[in-house]
Amino acid sequence: MSHSPGRARRSWYFYDWANSAFVTTTQTVLFAPYLTVLARRAACPEAPEGCTRPLSVLGLPVAPGSLALYTITVATLLAALLLPFVGALADRTRHRHRLLACFAWVGAGAATAMVALGGDRWWLGVLLVLVAVVSLICSMVVNDALLCEVSAPEERDAVSSRGWAAGYLGGFLLLALNLLLVSTPGTFGLDEEWAVRVSLASAGLWWGLFTIVPVVGLRHLPARPVLDLAAAGPGERYSPAAPVRQLVTTLRGLRHHPQVLRFLLAYLVFNDGIQTVIAASSVYGQEELGFSSAQLLTTVLLVQAVAFAGALVFGRLAARFGAQRTITGGLGLWVVVVLAAFAVPRGAFPVWLVLAALIGLVLGGTQALSRSLFSRLVPVGAEAEYFSLYQAGERGTSWLGTLLFGLIAQLTGSYRPALVALLAFFVVGAVLLARVDVPAGVQQARRGVNPVR
Structure with a gap:
């Protein structure tokens, strides 16, 4: 069968659709509260409710309520250490979709196996989420690289935006179904805990089944020429050390791509602000504004739904104004979001929902166009x-904003000044982004990995 660019792009969209179900249902909503329940049972089997007794994890005392946060942190840092080697391997692979399938199905298998959680088996939850999150992040590197194979440079703003939009829509649909299941488990013949376990498994199944679409749809992409295979000796081409050597070469070659370094620095700063706003929004809404869990879940669904449209809108704006200007405009909207959140009165849920809609509008767009x-x-x-x-x-520095937020909240006794402090990430990020010379960077990229000969 001949290669069809349109079919390849449509297939590629489905990986965002597939993995976002796990990100939204498991990572964002259900996993942390449920792992906390299991950890409390293990620490205080006689009275798990409100348990404050520490749990012994590898000989270290860990509060049950902190176990999920520590687990996600370890998974993220572990992935950050592995990613450069994953990237080096992917660039030596002629058919990247096969590598995507390996990472995705390992992660989806671990996510589906979460149906086995229960009792006081917190250790199983920790193990499964470590495998799932590391596999997810590794697969995203491969998927992002595939964007360069399924679209020409001038098409990528639109293609990336459609992928993000598909992801938000997929995450919204499964989360809505799972919240219905968790809210009314008796209707389906389940108790509340089994409803959570089934919902966790459904995210893994969704991820694994829909990954079939890009794996099948991208198999007709032409085999990639691998730049350094010809230069390597026969015994070196597929040696385990080859990706490491290639990684070292790439890091040395970064000096020939200064616009890449400038953009990365800008992205790490403003993305840290975005991730902190997302991570802190629930605790801010609950503790500072007094919203219930049901209201916060409604907020998550609204953000997901609006982000679908927001990614598409930003893709159209980028076609008219350029991605760099559109991202900068998005950072301006993030400043408005932070200032508006600071001013929301306690208990003003309708105002909070308007703010959530604005977050959804700008969230998908800035991330899609950055990619x-x-x-x-x-x-x-x-x-x-x-x-x-x-x-x-991104993964290795995304703790800076949350650390600043937590420290200021602790020192001032209020989340409002902590939120305002996040303005610095968006302002500094926008200033750094303005220093990126995109046309020069594009010319350097076209000349390959070592433009200075």
């Missing part, structure tokens, strides 16, 4: 390695 803009700056032939640096940097 597509970066894809035009990375040198031809090393896409996966550079996207591994993009993901590794």
Whole structure:
């Protein structure tokens, strides 16, 4: 069968659709509260409710309520360490969709196995989420690199935006179904805990089944030329050390791509602000504004639904104004979001929902266009390695904003000044982004991994 660019792009969209179900249902909503329940049972079997007794994890005392946060942190840092090697491997792979399938199905299998959680088996939850999250992040590096294969540079803003939109829509649909299941378990013949376990498994099944679409649809992409295979000796081409050598070469070659470094620095700063707003929104809404869990879940669904449209809108704006200007405008909207959140009166849920809609509008757009803009700056032939640096940097620094937020909240006794402090990430990020010379970066990227000969 001949290669069809349109079919390849449509297939590629489905991986965002597939993995977002796990991100939304498991990572964002259900896993942390349920793991906390299991940890409390293990720490205080006689009275798990409100248990404050520490749990022994590898000989270290861990509060049951903190176990999920520590687990996600370890998974993220572990993935950040592995990503450069994953990128090096992906750039030496002629058919990247096969590598995508490996990571995705390992992660989906671990996510589906969460149906076995129960009792006081917190250790199983920790193990499964470590495998799932690390596999997810590794698969995203490969998927981001595939963007460069399914679209030309001038198409990537629109293609990346449609992928993000598909992800938000898929995450919204499964989360809505799972919230119905968790809210009314008796209707389906389940108790509340089994409803959570089935919902966790459904996210893994969704991820695994819909991954079939890109794996099948991308199999007709032409085999990639791997730049350094010809130069390597026969015994070196597929040696385990080859990706490491390639990674070292790429890191040294970064000095020839200054616009990549400038963009990465800007992205790491403003994305840290975005991730902190997302991570802190629930605790801010609950503790500072007094909203219930049901109201916060409604907020999550609204953000997901609006983000679907927001990603598409930002894709159209980028076609008219350019990705760099559109991202900068989005950062301006993030400043408005933070200031508006600071001013929301306690208990004003309708105002909070308007703010959530604004977050959804700007959330998908800034992230989608950041991916597509970066894809035009990375040198031809090393896409996966550079996207591994993009993901590794994002994961490795995404704790700075939450640390600042927590410290200021602790020192002032209020979440409102902590929220305002996040303005610095968006302002500084916008200033750094303005220093990126995109046309020069695109020209350097077209000349390959070492434009200075």
